[in-house]
Amino acid sequence: MHLIGTADNYRQWAMAAHKTDFIPTMQPSSDAQANRYIYVVGSAVWVQDIVVDERWTTHFLGMHGDTACWGVDVPRGQDPADGAAIDLHTFYGRATHTEWIVAGRAVQLVEWGRTSQFCGRCGTPTQIGHYERAFSCPSCRLMAFPRLAPAVITLVTRGHGMDEEALLARGVQWQIPMYSCLAGFVEPGENLEQAVTREILEEVGIGVTDVRYVASQPWPFPHSLMLGFHARYDHGDIVCDATEIMDANWYRRDALPMIPPGISIARRLIDDWLGNQ
Numbered sequence: 001m002h003l004i005g006t007a008d009n010y011r012q013w014a015m016a017a018h019k020t021d022f023i024p025t026m027q028p029s030s031d032a033q034a035n036r037y038i039y040v041v042g043s044a045v046w047v048q049d050i051v052v053d054e055r056w057t058t059h060f061l062g063m064h065g066d067t068a069c070w071g072v073d074v075p076r077g078q079d080p081a082d083g084a085a086i087d088l089h090t091f092y093g094r095a096t097h098t099e100w101i102v103a104g105r106a107v108q109l110v111e112w113g114r115t116s117q118f119c120g121r122c123g124t125p126t127q128i129g130h131y132e133r134a135f136s137c138p139s140c141r142l143m144a145f146p147r148l149a150p151a152v153i154t155l156v157t158r159g160h161g162m163d164e165e166a167l168l169a170r171g172v173q174w175q176i177p178m179y180s181c182l183a184g185f186v187e188p189g190e191n192l193e194q195a196v197t198r199e200i201l202e203e204v205g206i207g208v209t210d211v212r213y214v215a216s217q218p219w220p221f222p223h224s225l226m227l228g229f230h231a232r233y234d235h236g237d238i239v240c241d242a243t244e245i246m247d248a249n250w251y252r253r254d255a256l257p258m259i260p261p262g263i264s265i266a267r268r269l270i271d272d273w274l275g276n277q
Contacts, residue, residue, distance in 0.1 A: 024105065029068070036070070037049070104218060155270060167204070177258055211231045228268070
C-alpha cells in the first residue's frame with residue numbers, strides 16, 4: 001500500500017494499522033474465556049492453548065480479546081515443540097499482526113526474566129513484583145524493569161519531484177545485498193532529533209535538516225523500539241563508516257536496489273516515500 005500525503009497521513013495510517021484488540025496488562029481479566037501460551041524455546045516461539053509443564057516460569061502478557069496470553073520460559077535443553085518452534089522473522093509470515101506483536105512481547109519478557117534473576121548491584125537473588133512489572137532486590141531495593149532500547153531509523157531524501165532521491169545503505173553484517181534506511185541507538189543525554197542527526201553523520205558523513213518524526217514499531221530483536229523519522233539532505237558527501245556501513249548511495253524511485261521486507265518500519269518509510277511523488 002502506497003500513501004500519498006504528508007508524514008501526518010502516514011502517522012494516521014500507522015496508528016490505524018497497529019490498532020489491535022490486544023491489551024498489555026499485569027493480570028488476566030475476570031471475564032477471560034480462554035488461555036493462550038507462547039512457549040519461548042531459546043528465542044523461537046511455539047503457540048499452544050495447553051499447559052505443558054506447570055513448573056515452567058510464566059509471564060502474563062495481556063488480554064487478546066477474551067483470551068489471556070502467557071509467555072512461557074522453556075528451560076534450556078527442553079523442547080515441547082519437538083523442533084516445531086520458529087523464530088519471530090518466520091512467525092511474521094504465518095501469523096496476524098496482533099499475534100506477532102504478542103509473540104514478540106513474550107520473547108522480550110521471557111528473556112528479561114532469564115537475565116534478571118540476580119541483582120545487578122549486589123548479586124542477591126531478585127523477587128518478581130506483584131503490582132508492577134519489575135524484579136526487585138530484597139537487599140538493596142534495586143529494581144529491574146523490562147529492558148527497552150530506543151533506536152532511530154531515518155529515511156533521508158534530497159531533490160524534488162521525479163528527480164528526488166533517497167539515501168539507502170547496506171550494513172557490513174548483512175549477508176544479502178539489501179539496502180535500507182540508516183538507524184542507530186539513542187545515546188544517554190540526547191533527544192531523538194539529535195540521535196538522528198548524529199547517527200547519519202557518523203555512519204555516512206551526511207548532514208541533515210528538517211528532522212520529522214513519522215511513526216514507531218516494537219522490534220523484539222531482542223528488545224528495541226524503532227522510532228521512524230524522515231529528514232532532508234543539508235550538506236556533505238557520502239563517506240561510509242567502514243565498521244558499520246559497507247555501501248551507501250542515493251537512489252531514485254525508479255532505480256531502487258533490494259529493500260527490506262514488509263516486517264520492518266524501514267520498508268514502510270520507503271513505501272511512503274514511493275507513494276509521495
